[in-house]
Amino acid sequence: MRTQSLTALFVLLGATNVHAINNRHAHKRQTPPPAASGTAIPPIESITFGMPTKSAPTVTATFSPGEAVPVSGAPPLPTPFIFSPADWPEQDHIPPTDSDEVTQWMKELDGFDIPNLNPTVDGSCVNDTAAAADAANRGWWTCGGHTRxxxxxxxxxxxxxxxxxxxxxxxxxxxxxxxxxxHKHLTALTNEQIVAELGWTRHAIRTVLGVTPTTMRPPYGDIDDRVRAISLAMGMIPIMWTRTPDGGQFDTNDWKVAGGLVTGKDSFATFQNILSNASVIDTGFIVLQHDLYEITVDLAIGYTLNAALTHSPPFILKPIGQCSNTLTGNLYFESNQNATFPYTNQTEGGYDFDGDGVVDFKTGKGGSNAGFTHSIPTLGVTLLVAIAVIMV
Known part of the structure; x- marks a missing residue:
């Protein structure tokens, strides 16, 4: 995780579409661009790599520990977070798997049928032709858009x-x-590494916000049946983004603008094409966008959101939880009122979100639930109700 994200909130760091460079962080390195004046959104032609940056906005409100939150059933705000590097794995690196925390989190997989799939070479199709040829059986999204x-x-x-x-x-x-x-390709990791990736992020969010998400998004959309099963065993439902029947992705490519690969004008043209496709499909849709970079925020605030609102016919914009009629409280373990959402842990151990050996969450006697079976379902339809990511 990036330092600014870790110290501020520990949240989503940016799933991207698989690209030849295979790394959305592979930016051109150069002298920082000159600062821009004012806060107006630049013309679309000016939104490109190296554009002048503006000063960060001033914090407009602070909140005190113990304050109530607007989510029904959620605990009050925790003690303010103070980042200490000694308490966390090295940022932007796969966490070690020999820690006490990972040992505790691995117990959450007990009783679940985790498919015995070998990790892919690097999460790409071109470098793992054998796995790519078996993508449909593996449920590998990267190669063919296979979903469950x-x-x-x-x-x-x-x-x-x-x-x-x-x-x-x-x-x-x-x-x-x-x-x-x-932000590594999860299909290329071992079971223990996947658990470490999810566990530490989950722990970080809970430490800062006091709640534990029941959803996840795989970096680059790189997921297969093994990664799905591990995510679900840990109580997190995977969130992807929409594809058309012919394989077209609802990906704005805004991350490519920040990486110097395309221009803002190119990205906006991609989004306009997405809106055209969205007008003819039978469901709503989810789009891949980012807000880590000023460039991507300018594109969203100045262009993509307005394009959707002024489109004919106009689109209705909602957070994914709302668009699925899912109670906001069900997006977090602490306030979840749905006994079968997500797939509940049925082991005696339950969930140890902090990895400290103390059970934080259990469902039913012995952690079981009448609506749960040992085998996690992975063979259903490809379009389901959407639940949650970071949203406006």
Whole structure:
């Protein structure tokens, strides 16, 4: 995780589409661009890599420990977070798997049928032709867009956009989801590494916000049945983004603008094409966008959101939880009122969110639930109701 995200909120760090460079952080390195004056959104032609940056906005409100939150059933705000590097794994690196925390989190997989799939070479199709050839059986999204009934890929109502932004943090009433610690391709990791990636991020969010997400998004959308099963065993439902029947992705490519690969004008043209596709599909949709960079925020605030609102017919914009008619409280373990959402842990141990050996959450006697089976369902339809990511 990036330092600014870790110290501010520990939230989503930016799922991206798989690209030839295979790394959205692979930016051109150069002298920082000159600062811009004012706060107006630049013309679309000016939104490109190297554009002048503006000063960060001033914090407009602070909140005290113990204050109530607007989510029914959620605990009050925790003690303010003070980052100490000694308490956390190295940022932007896969966490060690020999820690006491990971040992505790691995217990959450007990009783679940985790598919015995070998990790991919690097999460790409071109470098793992054997796995790519078996992508349909593996449920590998990267190679062919294969999804399962547990994946969240669209809002159910036509012309409804479940608005989400990877990266964060932002202070305005967003729904929060896990997006891993180091932003690596999860299919290329071992079971223990996947657990560490999800566990540490989940722990960080709970430490800062006092709540634990019940959803996650895999970096680059790189997920298969093994990654799904581990995520669900840890109580997190995967969130993807929409694809058209012919494989077109609802990806704005805004991350490519920040990486110097395309211009803002190119990205906006991609988004306009997305809106055209969204007008003809039978469901709503989820789009891949980011807010870690000023460039991507300018694109969203100045262009993409307005384009959707002024489109004919106009789109209805909602957070993904709202567009799915999911109670906001159900997006977090502490306030979840749905006994079968997500897939509850049935082991005696329950969930140890902090990895300290103390059970934080259990469902039913012995952690079991009548609606749960040992095998996590992965063979359902590809379009389900959307639940949660970071949103406006």
């Amino acid at each position: 009934g547990t994946d969240i890929v669209a809002c159910p109502d036509k012309l409804t956009w479940g608005v989400s932004f990877d990266d964060g943090p932002s202070p305005y009433s967003h729904e929060i989801s896990v997006h891993t610690w180091s």
